[in-house]
Amino acid sequence: MEELTARSYRGRARIHRLGPIPDLGRAIDALAERLSASEEKKHRREDRLRTILDAMAEAVMVTDSDGYITLTNEVLSELVGFSAEGKTATEAIRNPDLRQAIEDAQLGLPQRLEISIDGVSGTDGRVLRASVSPLRNQQGVVTVFHDVTAERVAERVRRDFVANAGHELRTPLTAIRGFAETLRDGVDDPDSAKEFLDVILRHTKRLQALVDDLADLSRFEGAGLELEIGPVSAGALIDEVLRGLEAQSKAKHLKVTSSGLADAPPVMTDERALEQVLVNLVDNAIKYTPEGGEIRIGAVSTNDELSIEVSNSGPGIPPKHLGRVFERFYRVDAGRSRELGGTGLGLSIVKHLVAKMGGEIKVDSSRGWTSFTLRLPRADSPRSDTRVSRN
Structure with missing residues (x-):
């Protein structure tokens, strides 16, 4: 009875004689059996409930x-x-x-x-x-x-994106409309008319660039983007990108130097994606390097990866902005960026493409230089084998 009172149902009277007291003992044993079964069933329900809750x-x-x-x-x-x-x-x-x-x-x-x-x-x-x-x-x-934290963050990003995109579209559209209305009303001076048309053309190109970047960013952020991963000669591709942007660098009298390209081993990536990343990084460096400044492109290989660094001289990026330069529409100097023709999406596109390629990109700015370092797995490294099997 003491064990029953203490909610322990293991003890038994186990009396085999006849008589009132043995009958009471057997009744207590039967009660203990029922209570034990009920307690076990209760524990099973509690365990099942706990498993459901924790799942x-x-x-x-x-x-x-x-x-x-x-x-x-x-x-x-x-x-x-x-x-x-x-x-x-x-x-x-x-x-x-x-x-x-x-x-x-x-x-x-x-x-x-x-x-x-x-x-x-x-x-x-x-x-x-x-x-x-x-x-x-x-x-x-x-x-x-x-x-719902992720949902609220996504909503805020979406609101900011719509607001920023609307602002970026409104500025050139306002200029185009203003000059178009002026031309419609008539301009007596042919030189002024040509100047107005040049402004309209410049803002139209800016709109086209913005629309193209928006389309690219949407495609790169989606899950449906498929890259053709294979060995790519990074050195040759960098050299090709530099030749393609040579006119822009010469127009600003920039000194462009490269190192390590001839010895750069192939990397395992998508050639078109890597080309777009390099074009964005070098074009960005050209835009933000003061006239007569310097741009350096270097490739350094380790056992597993190739590091490609694009650096430019200039005022640099303040430390408080470094963590946000890859955000959509984020600009360190908004006025200067628009003046240079930037859409505010180039580095965001770079970040998404590099992530899709399985690489890594970092930015550093100090002592008058800003450097973007891209790391990709070498084609002959174990990392690249893993990435090929995943892709």
């Missing part, structure tokens, strides 16, 4: 009528950074709107809300959509949290 992508928190947490899953523990069972909901997630929603749900009023919480261990904060529902007979509240 969920959403965070789950159950609180009792006093506001204490009685059940959670692994996702919630990861979200708050500790095991929250036994604590109050406020101790787990400090948010006044959530606390009020749980109180309202305890009164039988289900709630839906969106909250922001701080990240744990130095991670970024999260945005959660919470569904707060009462349990039967006011026994507590169950709250399910859906992490």
